[in-house]
Amino acid sequence: MLRITGTETDSGGFLTVSGELKNDGSKVAVVPAQLSGNETEIIRNGRSLGGATLVDSKGKKRYYVLRDTDGRPLTTTNFPNLKAGETLPVFMQFPAPPAETTELTFQLPMFSAGVIEIAG
Numbered sequence: 001m002l003r004i005t006g007t008e009t010d011s012g013g014f015l016t017v018s019g020e021l022k023n024d025g026s027k028v029a030v031v032p033a034q035l036s037g038n039e040t041e042i043i044r045n046g047r048s049l050g051g052a053t054l055v056d057s058k059g060k061k062r063y064y065v066l067r068d069t070d071g072r073p074l075t076t077t078n079f080p081n082l083k084a085g086e087t088l089p090v091f092m093q094f095p096a097p098p099a100e101t102t103e104l105t106f107q108l109p110m111f112s113a114g115v116i117e118i119a120g
Helices: none
Strands: 003-007 013-021 053-056 061-064 087-095 103-107 114-117
Touching: 003 114, 061 087
Parallel strands: none
Antiparallel strands: 003 013, 013 087, 053 061, 053 103, 103 114
């Protein structure tokens, strides 16, 4: 299960989405590689949440996870296996949408899409 716990827009023009990944099962869980998305550059940097996107339906834009100069996604990476009931804090960083945007749809492979509110 992934639970979004907050968003923060900074003065540098970045939007950070924070959350928790939790193993709701009774056995050890391996975080699926599909969460990294399918871009070769991101995949070669290990497991991540690089497949996450934010969609602004009103502004008709899609925002992808940012990368550093070496192509590494600016997200939590290289997850450990999660024991039953264990929670792992996670983050993903995106370009900030325009200031008037207050809601975005969060999408991550293998999870249902959900609307999140943007905090300034």
